[in-house]
Amino acid sequence: MRYCARCGSEYQDSVVDCTDCPNHPPLVSAEEMHERGLPLPHELDQRRFVRAGVADDPVTAQVFVDVLDEHRIPLIVRPGRSGVVDELTTGNLLPWWELLVPDTEQARAALLLEEEKIQTRVYADEAARAAEEEELEDERARQAPADNSAPPAY
Helix, strand or coil: CEECCCCCCEECCCCCECCCCCCCCECEEHHHHHHCCCCCHHHCCCCCEEEEEEECCHHHHHHHHHHHHHCCCCCEEEECCCCHHHHHHHCCCCCCEEEEEEHHHHHHHHHHHHHHHHHHHHHHHHHHHHHHHHHHHHHHHHHHHHHHCCCCCC
16 A cells, blocks of 8 residues: 555555645655654544533633643543624533543543542632631621720820
């Protein structure tokens, strides 16, 4: 078999030039494709990427990317395609970012992302409680001197 080094098309040995590309470049052997560092058609990545999760903002998307990278799960991050017209016609917007992983990794990736969401909610709840407690302490501190103050002595 012979191959086009430009588009990767595969041809029978009797064909000399690529008919798919402009200017019809000459075809090369499989060995020359490998020498040039080019994959043969059957060597291309055939994985199918599916949605593992979504993020509502770029910061959350980056956190999710870091989690999946840490677990060596390949991914593609794709911004949601929505706009004013989508909101008017459908009543809802697509998520900000979609995280796509190979279909063989979908279950594991979805579980990791769900665990990260739960962890983030726990941290947010703890931070909110701490802020409320600090605010109450500040309010008590402001009220305490007014209650305990003695009239000035002359």
